[in-house]
Each structure stands twice: as structure tokens, then as C-alpha cells.
Amino acid sequence: MNRPAKAGFPPPQLIETTDALAALCARLAGNEFVTVDTEFMRERTYWPELCVIQIAGPEDVAVIDAEAPGLDLAPLYALFDDPSVTKVFHAARQDIEIFVLRTGRVPTPLFDTQIAAMVAGFGDQVGYDALVGALTGAGIDKAFRFSDWSARPLTPEQIAYAAADVTHLRRVYEKLKARLEREGRLAWVAEEMAVLADPATYRTEPEDAWQRLKPRTSNRRFLAVLRAAAAWREREAQRMNIPRQRVVKDETLLxxxxxxxxxxxxxxxxxxxxxxxxxxxxxxxxxxxMAEAQALPESALPEVQLRGNGIKPSPAMVALLKVLLQAKCDEHDVAQKLLASSEDIDRLATEAEPDIPAMHGWRRQVFGDAALDLKAGRVALAAEGRRIRLVPL
Structure with a gap:
């Protein structure tokens, strides 16, 4: 069984009533931050089924039974709206989606330790157990990772497992924040939080569902029919509350x-x-x-988003930019995925100054400007021992 990461934590409290939740949130409201996690089920449904919410402050750790009869989560949502208390998650997107679906709002202010870890040089999408081990030396018990969190009653082992996640997360947050403050990178994390803090990030519009299929074609009429078919599937899945693949699979839809x-x-x-x-x-x-989509005028068909003006990127230029990207990641100790994707590199190789994340904010300072200099022949890459450096020309 997992134990709380911080000595002195009391046993986790199981919250099953609104009064108990209100008392907990009143105590937590005076803290600088709280750590939050959720356990939910989605294998059989379109909408996530919220089962458990874990939350911890300096002296409180609680497991909230979100399915308890008569429980009103309003006190928790009020805490999530409190601008004086930072809400700390790890890999927050799916957790936050649940709260946006229920309230229309994102917990604010927000801090995601997975993104912070990438900024701090822990690699692409570092796993929670690996991060806990690296920063605290603690081990994560995985025995209940695939537990049925909708089954009741919750067992003592499930409650202990759930609570341990948010107690470990306190130490992870404190250590990451201190490290990023020393390195002057908290502003970098704040830029990344802007996307997570936008409620639109979590909304699924049926008319946009076709883009998830990533069709490799420039046939706009086909794309219009696919858009209509994918929107139909999305609405059917929402109406029946089943996974979209259980309506019809992607390959069938295509x-x-x-x-x-x-x-x-x-x-x-x-x-x-x-x-x-x-x-x-x-x-x-x-x-x-689909018949309606076939009858659309040309002006109403989806636009084909051509990258790089339809020009195939030079393999040599792509290779150079990838070497530069890796060199900059090594130099600044930041995850490669956070700076630029493979598609971003292709666009950099073919467009003068593409509108990609690497051309904005801290990414431009770290990588974007150097990439433009390399393309323009203002600098060259040179080996210096085991490192790559830029040489002005």
C-alpha cells in the first residue's frame, strides 16, 4: 500500500457528504496551493464518468466520492474558482475536461507538473511515477491503476492509493517550482498554461470531428462528406453516451x-x-x-490546409533543423516535443517564417531565431567535442 509522501499527513479522509466537503474546502481555501487528481471511467461511455476526486493541502488529504448520493460538489467548484489558491495537477487535460463539462470553467490558477517537468528538462511527457521517483525518491504503487473506480463501496486500499497521488504531488510541485524559479523559467510554464486554461481547449464540436481522422487528400468534396459523416457519428455517440468507435469505426467512416x-x-x-x-x-x-454535403456549393467546402505552400521539404534542410533542435534542447535542458514537432520542422524548412509555436514567445528565443538564421545562411553548425554549436558566418 502507498503511504503519503510527506511525513505528518493524517490518514486520508473519505468525503461523502456536502457538509464534510464544505468544511474541507473552507480549510483548504487559506492555502497557497492544493494538489488535485481524479479517477474516472470512460471505456464504456462518450462522456467521462467522474468517480473520485483526490485533493490535498499542507495538513489535509481527502478522497471525495463523487458518486456519493446527495453530494453537491459546489464547495469544491468554489475553491477551484478562488484566484488565491493554485490548483496543481499532473497531466491535467483529461481531469480539467471533466470539470469544464460540469461547470463550463477551468480551475484557476492552474499548474501542470507534466508540462513544468518538460520545461525543466525531464523529457517528453514524463510519466508521473518516473517524476515522483526522480524528485522525491518515492515509489508509486501501480496495483490500482486499472481499478474499477465506479464500484462501491471504495476499499481502504483504493482510498490509500488515490490519496497517495496527491500527497506525492505536493513535493513534486514544490521541487519543480523551486527549480524553475532558480532557472527563470516560470514564465515559460505560464505560457503553456494559457492553452490549458482556455475552456475552448476541451470542447468537442461535431463539425470539427473530421479533422481528428487526418485524411490525406486534397479532394474538398470528399472532405465535405467526411465532415458531415464525422459530425453525425459524434452526435450519435454523444446522444447514446458511448465511445465514438462503438458507433462506427474510423476506417468504416472513411x-x-x-x-x-x-x-x-x-x-x-x-x-x-x-x-x-x-x-x-x-x-x-x-x-x-452526406447527400446534403454532396450538394454544397464550392464556396462551402472545407479548405485544404497546405503546409509549406505545397512544396516538399528538402531532406537535408529538415535534417539540419533537427540537429539544431536537438542541440538547443541539450543546451537549455528542455524537452524536444515542447519546442517543435516534426510538422513544425517541415514547415520551417519550406516557409519563410511559419506561424508555429517555435516562432513565438520563449520558444523563439531558445530555437526559432536560430532556425531562421540557419536557413538564411547567417550561421552554421559545428561540432565542439560532444556538443553542437552555432558559428556566425
Whole structure:
């Protein structure tokens, strides 16, 4: 069984009533920060099913049973809205999505230790257990990682496991923050938090769902049909509260958008469509949506986003930019994924000054300006022992 990371923590309190939650949040409201985590289920549903919320302050650690009958989470949401208390998560995106779906708001102010760890040089998307080990020397018990958190009652072992996450997280946050303050990088983390703090980050618009499929085509008519089909699937999944892949799989959706069947019999020729789905109201709605997309005027079709003006990047230039990227990551001890993606490098190789994250804020200072200098022939790369350095030309 895991033990709290900080000596002196009392046993975790199981919160099952609104009064107990209000008393806890009143105590936590006077703290500089609280650490938060959630346990949820999503394997069988479209919308995440919130089961447990863990939260810790300097002298409190609690496991909130989000499924307790009659429990009102309003006191917790009020704490999340308190601008004087920083809410600390690790890999916060899915946790925050749950709260945005319930309240429309992001807990604020926010700090994500996974992003902070990338800024501090712990690599791309460092795992929580690895980060805890590196910063605190503690080990993480993984025995309940795939526990059924919707089952009741919660066992003492589940409660201890859940509570340990947020007690370890206190020490991780304190050590990361101190390190970033020494290195003058807290402002870098603040830039990254801006995306997580935007409620729009967590909203799924059915009309945008087709982009998740990443179709490799410039056929705008096909893209319009795919957009309509993907929006239909998203709405069906939301309506039935089941994972989108259980409505129809991605490959089936792509096939249907390419074939554009005219009737239920045509849908049934695509693997993945049941007779009930194809011949029912849902199938009729899909057929109507695709027919409407086929009838759209050219001006209403999706725009094809060409990168690099359609120019294939030079492999040599891409290779040079990747060497520079790695050299800058080594120099500044920052995760490569945080500076630039492979697509960003391709765009840098073909566009004069693309609108990518590497051309803005602290990334530009660390990498972007040097990349432009390298492309323009103002600097060259040279080996110096085991390191790569820039040489002005």
C-alpha cells in the first residue's frame, strides 16, 4: 500500500457528504496551493464518468466520492474558482475536461507538473511515477491503476492509493517550482498554461470531428462528406453516451465518405454497419447528411490546409533543423516535443517564417531565431567535442 509522501499527513479522509466537503474546502481555501487528481471511467461511455476526486493541502488529504448520493460538489467548484489558491495537477487535460463539462470553467490558477517537468528538462511527457521517483525518491504503487473506480463501496486500499497521488504531488510541485524559479523559467510554464486554461481547449464540436481522422487528400468534396459523416457519428455517440468507435469505426467512416452510399443497402456493404443502424433513423440521418454535403456549393467546402505552400521539404534542410533542435534542447535542458514537432520542422524548412509555436514567445528565443538564421545562411553548425554549436558566418 502507498503511504503519503510527506511525513505528518493524517490518514486520508473519505468525503461523502456536502457538509464534510464544505468544511474541507473552507480549510483548504487559506492555502497557497492544493494538489488535485481524479479517477474516472470512460471505456464504456462518450462522456467521462467522474468517480473520485483526490485533493490535498499542507495538513489535509481527502478522497471525495463523487458518486456519493446527495453530494453537491459546489464547495469544491468554489475553491477551484478562488484566484488565491493554485490548483496543481499532473497531466491535467483529461481531469480539467471533466470539470469544464460540469461547470463550463477551468480551475484557476492552474499548474501542470507534466508540462513544468518538460520545461525543466525531464523529457517528453514524463510519466508521473518516473517524476515522483526522480524528485522525491518515492515509489508509486501501480496495483490500482486499472481499478474499477465506479464500484462501491471504495476499499481502504483504493482510498490509500488515490490519496497517495496527491500527497506525492505536493513535493513534486514544490521541487519543480523551486527549480524553475532558480532557472527563470516560470514564465515559460505560464505560457503553456494559457492553452490549458482556455475552456475552448476541451470542447468537442461535431463539425470539427473530421479533422481528428487526418485524411490525406486534397479532394474538398470528399472532405465535405467526411465532415458531415464525422459530425453525425459524434452526435450519435454523444446522444447514446458511448465511445465514438462503438458507433462506427474510423476506417468504416472513411470508407462510407469515399463511397457515399445512397441507401441503407449501400451502408450495409461497408463493414461495420449493423442492419439496425443502417436501416434505422440513425442511418437515414447519415445518408441525409452526406447527400446534403454532396450538394454544397464550392464556396462551402472545407479548405485544404497546405503546409509549406505545397512544396516538399528538402531532406537535408529538415535534417539540419533537427540537429539544431536537438542541440538547443541539450543546451537549455528542455524537452524536444515542447519546442517543435516534426510538422513544425517541415514547415520551417519550406516557409519563410511559419506561424508555429517555435516562432513565438520563449520558444523563439531558445530555437526559432536560430532556425531562421540557419536557413538564411547567417550561421552554421559545428561540432565542439560532444556538443553542437552555432558559428556566425
Amino acid at each position: 470508407e462510407v465518405a469515399a463511397q457515399v452510399p445512397k441507401d441503407a443497402a449501400g451502408l450495409l456493404r461497408s463493414r461495420g454497419f449493423s442492419r439496425g443502424l443502417a436501416e434505422g433513423k440513425s442511418g437515414a440521418a447519415l445518408l441525409a447528411a
